[in-house]
Amino acid sequence: MRAGFLALCVFAAACGPGTQTSGSYSFEGSLQGWRAGAVDVAPSATPDGWSIAATSDAAFEGAWSARFFLDNRGGRAKVFLSRPYALKPFQAYDVHLEFALGTSDGDPAAAFRVLAGAAQFPPANGDAAIFLAQDDTGSAGTTRLSWVPKSYDAFATTGPSGEMSAVVGIWGTSEATRTYYLDALAVVFTERRP
Secondary structure: OHHHHHHHHHHHHHHOOOOEEEEEEOOOOOOOOOEEEEEOOOOOOOHHHEEEEEEOOOOOOOOOEEEEEEEOOOOOOEEEEEEEEEOOOOOEEEEEEEEEEEEOEOOHHHOOEEEEEEEOOOOOOHHHHHOOEEEEOEOOOOOOOEEEEEEEEEEEEOOOOOEEEEEEEEEOOOOOEEEEEEEEEEEEEEEOOO
16 A cells, blocks of 8 residues: 555656746846847947846836837847756756836837747847747837736747747837836746656
């Protein structure tokens, strides 16, 4: 009887949720280890046409957030933050990202797109960034800055190094200049059991 119970416990543990690796970020005073990047950015009247920085201009929680500025002259720029995580090599993971997006995109037809997910490397070109495309940056009809909760689930597999990058950003889908804010970001990688 005791051996049967022990076997059941071992089986239950093997079928339980996988190991999790997580982090939460509020950008209080810095980007907290996140790296800014961009692809498909066209020449602009502003230096580089984009920037991502910690700011005290607006916040969902605390006093700071990450500000995304994009002068999208080419109509297809993608700007993003990425952060590497050390995970197990050749392992499948369920990825969960959630955050508050500060946006003033009141017209759904003119809204940009959110980029969110995970990949073995940060996007090096437009195709890699578009693979992370999610819903739009709309603010439910208001042109004032409002905080919209965002939550996304994805699937990713590590390579031989075990490193995986979480990515959150904006895809400029039309020629316009926009500013967005990102706050209260949480990332969770959960190992998938065989």
